[in-house]
Amino acid sequence: MKKLSLIFLIITFISCKNESKYYESDKDKINTEISSSSKATEKTNTSLQIVEPVKWTTKTKKISETDYELIIVANIEQGYHLYSQKVPDNGPLPTVFIFENSDDYGLIGTTSEEEGRTVHDPTFEMEIKSFKNKATFKQLIKLKNKNSKIMAEIEFMSCNDTQCLNGYSDIEFQI
Known part of the structure; x- marks a missing residue:
């Protein structure tokens, strides 16, 4: 989860700093990919449980x-x-x-x-x-x-x- 957050921050920083280099459709694509990746990670984290009886x-x-x-x-x-x-x-x-x-x-x-x-x-x-x-x-x-x-x-x-x-x-x- 920490890696995903770090990747999100880096991508956000780069996209804000270099805003003129991206077309609007590219920004939407990046945000969609981050959102999908985030949801996949959430599903993975909730399905994995450590059992310590x-x-x-x-x-x-x-x-x-x-x-x-x-x-x-x-x-x-x-x-x-x-x-x-x-x-x-x-x-x-x-x-x-x-x-x-x-x-x-x-x-x-x-x-x-x-x-x-x-x-x-x-x-x-x-x-x-x-x-x-x-x-x-x-x-x-x-x-x-x-x-x-x-x-x-x-x-x-x-x-x-x-x-x-x-x-x-x-x-x-x-x-």
Whole structure:
């Protein structure tokens, strides 16, 4: 949309500055082309929708002077489900947490998750653990430097009755 606006401004500027170089019919043709292009872009923009059925939030909980619990919450849109970190072979993509390496902290163990629900998944035709509505994941860390920023990435898959979507999100914790 920004490119289209910029093109429109350039054409308008050129046509105003060099008004005597264009015949009236040429100006109408340019305006018609810009108008048509603008309408086509509007139609394209309204038909393309980014579907993000999982939204992530984070918070921290102080356990001791150096130990913290990183809490990651997935808010899952109604009708969708998010898969566990542990899924069977040949199944969906698992939820994966990738913490940035840093000298400011160390991970203690692995990321834990809620119990969830294990049901027969018709898409993959197997028993798979997943979460509906909301899921909470926790990671313990040992802090080595105060006032640290912890960065992580989440890769995941969520599905509804008609489609599965691969997702990716960056998350951050400030301690």
